[in-house]
Amino acid sequence: MPQSSPMSVSLPVVTRFAPSPTGYLHIGGARTALFSYLYAKRHVGKYLLRIEDTDLERSSEDAVKAIFEGLDWLGLPSDVEPVFQTQRFDRYKAVIEQMLEAGTAYHCYCSKEELDAMRAAQMARKEKPRYDGRWRPEPGKILPERPEGVRPVVRFRNPQEGEVLVDDLIKGPISFQNTELDDLIIARGDGTPTYNFCVVVDDWDMGISHVIRGDDHVNNTPRQINILKALGAEPPAYAHVPMILGADGVKLSKRHGAVGVIEYRALGFLPEALLNYLVRLGWSHGDQELFSHAEMLEMFDITKVQKAPARFDMEKAIWVNHQYLKTADPLHVAPEFDWHLRRVGVDPANGPALAAVIEQQRERCKTLVEMAEKSKFFFAELDGYNEKDAAKHLTADGAALLDELRAQLEALPEWTAPALHEAVNGFAEGKGLGLGKVAQPIRVAIAGMAISPPIDQTLLLLGRERTLARLAAAVSYVRNKS
RNA sequence: GCUCCUAUCGUCUAGAGGCCUAGGACGGAGCCCUCUCAAGGCUUAAACCCGGGUUCGAAUCCCGGUAGGAGCGCCA
Numbered sequence: 104m105p106q107s108s109p110m111s112v113s114l115p116v117v118t119r120f121a122p123s124p125t126g127y128l129h130i131g132g133a134r135t136a137l138f139s140y141l142y143a144k145r146h147v148g149k150y151l152l153r154i155e156d157t158d159l160e161r162s163s164e165d166a167v168k169a170i171f172e173g174l175d176w177l178g179l180p181s182d183v184e185p186v187f188q189t190q191r192f193d194r195y196k197a198v199i200e201q202m203l204e205a206g207t208a209y210h211c212y213c214s215k216e217e218l219d220a221m222r223a224a225q226m227a228r229k230e231k232p233r234y235d236g237r238w239r240p241e242p243g244k245i246l247p248e249r250p251e252g253v254r255p256v257v258r259f260r261n262p263q264e265g266e267v268l269v270d271d272l273i274k275g276p277i278s279f280q281n282t283e284l285d286d287l288i289i290a291r292g293d294g295t296p297t298y299n300f301c302v303v304v305d306d307w308d309m310g311i312s313h314v315i316r317g318d319d320h321v322n323n324t325p326r327q328i329n330i331l332k333a334l335g336a337e338p339p340a341y342a343h344v345p346m347i348l349g350a351d352g353v354k355l356s357k358r359h360g361a362v363g364v365i366e367y368r369a370l371g372f373l374p375e376a377l378l379n380y381l382v383r384l385g386w387s388h389g390d391q392e393l394f395s396h397a398e399m400l401e402m403f404d405i406t407k408v409q410k411a412p413a414r415f416d417m418e419k420a421i422w423v424n425h426q427y428l429k430t431a432d433p434l435h436v437a438p439e440f441d442w443h444l445r446r447v448g449v450d451p452a453n454g455p456a457l458a459a460v461i462e463q464q465r466e467r468c469k470t471l472v473e474m475a476e477k478s479k480f481f482f483a484e485l486d487g488y489n490e491k492d493a494a495k496h497l498t499a500d501g502a503a504l505l506d507e508l509r510a511q512l513e514a515l516p517e518w519t520a521p522a523l524h525e526a527v528n529g530f531a532e533g534k535g536l537g538l539g540k541v542a543q544p545i546r547v548a549i550a551g552m553a554i555s556p557p558i559d560q561t562l563l564l565l566g567r568e569r570t571l572a573r574l575a576a577a578v579s580y581v582r583n584k585s
Numbered sequence: 586g587c588u589c590c591u592a593u594c595g596u597c598u599a600g601a602g603g604c605c606u607a608g609g610a611c612g613g614a615g616c617c618c619u620c621u622c623a624a625g626g627c628u629u630a631a632a633c634c635c636g637g638g639u640u641c642g643a644a645u646c647c648c649g650g651u652a653g654g655a656g657c658g659c660c661a
Contacts, residue, residue, distance in 0.1 A: 123661045158660060215659070222658090231587035232657060256659055274590070283588055283657095291659040298661045322589060322656040343590090345654090350596080352653085380597095383610090387598050390609040409591095409598080412654070416596050419611040429624080467623035477622085492621095531620085542620040554622040 116148025117312045120174075120181075121302070123155040124166035127363035128173030130415065131317065131347040131355060134381040138344055139315040140179050141382070141403040151309060152181030157188045157301055173364035177374050186309065188301050195296040198304050198334070199257055199289060207333040208289060210255035211238035212247070233285035234258070257290035259300070259330055267325035272342035273408045274318070279325040287326055299323055303330045311339050315405065318343035342405050345385060345412040352414060360417070369446075371470025372420070373439060376427035380420040385409040393426055425469040433458035433465075443475040444482060454482035455564040463556035463564060477554060481564055485551040485573065488580070492546075492553040501544035502581035504534070508541070509574040518567045524559040548577030 120136040122128065128136075143150035152174070156162040174180060202208035211234075213221075222232040238246060239260060249255075262281045269277045289300035296304075306314060306327075321343050328338045349359035361367055367377050379394055386409065388394070388402045428436065437457040444451040451457060460478050468474035488497065508530050515522055531541040542558040549570055555561045562570050 125661075155661060161660075218659085226586070229586040277589070279589075285657090288659055293659085295659085297659070302661090318590075319655055345591080348654090354654085384597065390599065392597090392610055411591050413598090414596060416611065419597065422611055527620090538620040540620085546621060552621090556622090558620060
């Protein structure tokens with residue numbers, strides 16, 4: 104039995120998503136967060152959030168906000184208050200003191216220049232650049248003389264023998280020789296702790312059972328395990344998820360277009376759809392493409408995540424979005440649609456009920472941007488006709504038809520779907536014309552373009568007043584033209 | 586350079602030695618349906634990186650190439 108049954112996991116499962124606030128929430132980060140969330144929920148555990156803001160230079164309040172905004176939009180909130188590393192400096196300091204006392208860490212007085220020179224020399228010799236341990240205390244070893252006025256860094260005393268075995272949930276067993284690892288800095292000259300150290304202390308303190316993170320961290324893992332062991336802590340399980348590449352197979356970056364999660368909102372995605380695309384990127388459950396939230400929770404299995412990086416395919420993401428648009432409750436979609444209508448400068452209150460519009464448009468719109476664009480005419484006056492469509496359908500003949508039809512519609516006792524259907528179809532039949540010959544001029548007249556939901560539905564949604572006015576306007580448009 | 590990781594249609598993937606004549610999905614092509622745009626239905630092209638083993642049998646296991654990626658900071 105794999106780890107599929109929640110019951111088979113004995114320890115309480117606690118996962119975390121730990122972004123550093125140096126920018127927006129990246130699409131790759133979002134997927135990592137999703138995997139962490141699903142894994143925790145799946146095993147009746149907790150999913151926590153930690154903000155890794157120890158780099159005061161690069162971290163910003165805005166970035167923290169942007170990350171929360173992205174997570175919020177996706178619906179992946181933390182189970183408890185997020186932890187900020189900057190608020191834990193006292194704790195880190197205490198642990199460092201403790202390690203110094205225990206001899207698992209030591210002071211190093213090398214200057215940055217000295218270190219740079221060391222690295223350069225090693226590179227020149229085609230060696231892996233690493234600290235040579237010149238300040239590492241050993242029994243009987245005589246340390247260099249302490250230079251004046253240098254504030255020492257603290258280094259972790261990494262074991263020099265043996266190997267570290269990481270049994271990665273995704274990648275499988277990976278082993279590292281301790282001889283490959285050097286004594287990394289855990290506290291800077293100014294006393295502030297560094298990343299690898301903070302992660303270790305936090306994961307330990309937060310009781311993290313499963314570290315799910317980007318696979319750019321695999322090489323950090325043995326170091327972190329060694330520190331954990333030096334602290335007497337039990338290392339968690341690890342799952343390193345491969346990154347997401349752009350369509351060209353190169354690491355996703357700004358030049359690929361949207362990389363920030365929140366940009367997908369602007370692109371017209373539903374958060375559930377983006378989540379669905381993301382969960383299927385690098386993971387699968389047989390041939391299934393669409394997963395409800397409940398299904399994700401039930402079926403997601405971290406051990407079945409692909410080992411190789413995956414490319415982000417916008418076409419497929421849009422297809423998934425369309426599937427959601429087509430099947431979601433229109434009332435649920437309405438608020439997002441409202442947001443998009445406002446974005447294109449339209450007042451959503453000045454027209455038919457949003458849910459009704461959604462219901463009619465969703466089959467032909469893959470994104471909410473498209474839907475807003477194609478639905479503008481329901482909420483705002485036309486700002487002209489599509490040139491090609493007008494040339495084709497708003498002809499003298501067309502105008503004559505529209506004029507006549509307008510009179511008939513005006514006389515309709517009730518503005519309902521069956522009545523409208525009957526009116527338009529009957530009109531076309533009476534003229535001995537195919538429905539298209541009549542419907543297309545109407546479309547251009549009332550929607551400004553030759554694209555709209557079924558003509559009776561369009562008329563219904565647009566309403567009597569607007570329909571009659573636009574029909575009349577189209578007729579005079581044609582007559583004035585000639 | 587060193588360490589670590591990876592490799593199935595264009596893309597996301599199924600595949601745990603015989604069920605593979607390699608399946609599904611997106612995208613592509615074609616046909617049908619049709620008041621527009623779509624949606625839908627049907628059909629179709631398209632892949633196991635290369636080379637050695639192991640085995641009666643390998644996309645699946647092993648080794649070696651090759652190609653890609655990640656890491657090697659007083660960044661995270």
